[in-house]
């Protein structure tokens with residue numbers, strides 16, 4: 001293996017591995033029918049069922065199960081709900097494209113050249129790409145209003161605004177709906193409750209490295 | 221630096237030690253029972269769990285059936301997305317690649333270091349040791365891995381590697397060791413899990429913010445889109461995947477899944493099977509070098525190392541290859557009666573429990589005594605298959621491997637166990653021989669009095685009794701009883717069947 005400018009050349013290993021794979025697959029009595037198309041058959045994913053009242057209720061129940069807080073409000077009450085959710089937090093980082101006025105001392109994403117600068121800020125507010133009722137999950141694709149990934153990671157409080165019509169019922173519906181984001185090269189962050197560990201005697205402890213408090217503001 | 225598994229004793233020897241460790245047994249019993257109950261509840265919520273398992277198994281089989289094509293597809297997508305793809309035939313090559321990249325980026329730093337998010341692949345190849353040898357320190361950032369690393373210890377469970385440690389021990393390790401490698405533990409640290417977690421948060425935060433290079437594995441690699449997926453709980457994964465400039469992901473070639481939509485199946489199967497949650501707290505998905513709305517987001521120097529290290533050998537075995545479906549959820553560990561009692565260390569590798577008993581000898585070959593003993597580390601009860609989210613028929617694979625181990629020994633000097641079996645066959649095929657043997661045994665049984673079990677037999681039978689208790693021979697066998705009570709009727713000591721063949 002030669003190294004050029006810090007990048008090793010592994011073309012020999014590449015050829016060898018592919019050769020071994022092909023030899024292994026052509027072994028007699030292979031259990032696998034080789035398919036013609038490399039895409040294979042996609043799994044049969046149900047079409048999104050649409051958001052109903054029952055779906056949002058389930059979402060709220062499942063988010064609260066993770067010991068996250070849910071604040072419900074009409075769209076006219078969002079400012080007040082954000083103020084309530086932010087509580088004591090004295091500094092808040094606000095992503096580019098976050099449409100609502102946020103109270104408190106603000107750091108705007110456009111003034112953040114390097115996400116390391118967010119360290120020390122108390123809270124972050126974001127929107128989400130969608131939410132999953134069955135698992136109580138919010139998904140960020142880091143589009144406008146959601147910020148770069150570090151923004152929603154370093155502060156200790158994450159307030160996430162979800163519109164009721166963004167809640168889908170199942171994981172497969174969510175994955176189907178997220179395809180355009182992935183094809184556009186966006187990273188995704190799935191968040192189900194606050195950071196947690198059960199590593200010490202299996203006691204669940206909220207908050208190791210990510211935000212120790214998660215508050216979902218559901219706009220209905 | 222953590223110890224390695226090299227030079228481990230065979231399974232029965234290590235198991236006897238582990239079973240004698242009462243703290244380990246208590247912790248393991250508690251852990252496996254708790255996770256089992258959680259898993260059962262989480263799985264029970266899904267109406268069509270069985271259909272989901274079938275889909276998971278099929279998706280993996282589809283990938284494995286055309287692995288060459290899917291690998292090339294993944295490589296193409298990753299390259300388009302700005303990542304550099306490297307290929308490694310074995311552990312040494314994989315380590316050399318990571319070391320070369322890391323060295324180039326940080327060799328001039330006063331304290332060259334990388335941060336790591338838990339990855340079984342990097343444990344398998346012994347990456348931390350290789351980095352250490354190159355003068356680069358690798359920081360494990362999972363709480364449990366941190367406990368293991370600071371305690372100079374070995375992981376005992378895939379999911380909760382420090383399950384053999386009690387909270388008081390964790391506190392001691394943190395107080396003693398954190399100060400030697402960075403921010404010390406707070407003076408008033410108690411053994412409350414929340415306080416211990418906080419100590420880890422503070423200790424590692426400075427490392428996350430400082431590190432220039434991160435190393436990860438991947439739970440899944442989507443061939444169609446080039447997307448890598450890391451499933452975690454604590455947020456240390458998100459830190460490693462977003463804050464440093466350089467990200468090196470070490471990915472076994474069996475981690476691929478075919479399409480983006482297939483990921484849905486695994487995002488349902490894995491958390492419920494693994495931690496017994498509907499969904500794990502954090503999952504990160506990224507495709508090469510990422511930017512969001514024109515701004516760079518996360519590492520801009522992205523490398524993916526595709527590792528074979530024995531996997532193509534497993535693939536060539538038409539029965540054994542099903543083990544490559546494994547998504548490392550650890551459900552099979554928690555339901556295994558053998559694992560529950562001996563814990564992970566006795567399996568002698570990073571892959572413990574039923575799947576370790578299958579993968580160990582397959583990935584590393586069957587030359588070592590430990591590898592030869594692993595396929596026998598099971599009662600073949602089948603609980604692992606029932607729990608496995610991708611329907612790996614572990615008992616069938618174990619029997620398959622036992623056959624291979626036996627075949628390896630054909631023609632050579634038989635082991636005492638094999639000699640004992642041969643003697644058994646000789647005795648059982650002729651009634652008169654059996655009778656003689658039984659007379660000898662019942663005579664011995666009368667000498668043994670009230671003992672009901674023989675725990676150690678003299679050599680060569682010790683090969684059998686080393687791992688099993690044998691019931692003591694009865695003081696009277698059926699034939700003798702028949703002769704005593706019915707001798708008058710039958711007049712023949714050979715019993716009701718008359719003719720012994």
Ligand code: SF4
Nearest residue numbers: 546547549550552608
């Ligand atoms: S063999 Fe199955 S149950 Fe065991 S870790 Fe792998 S996927 Fe999970």
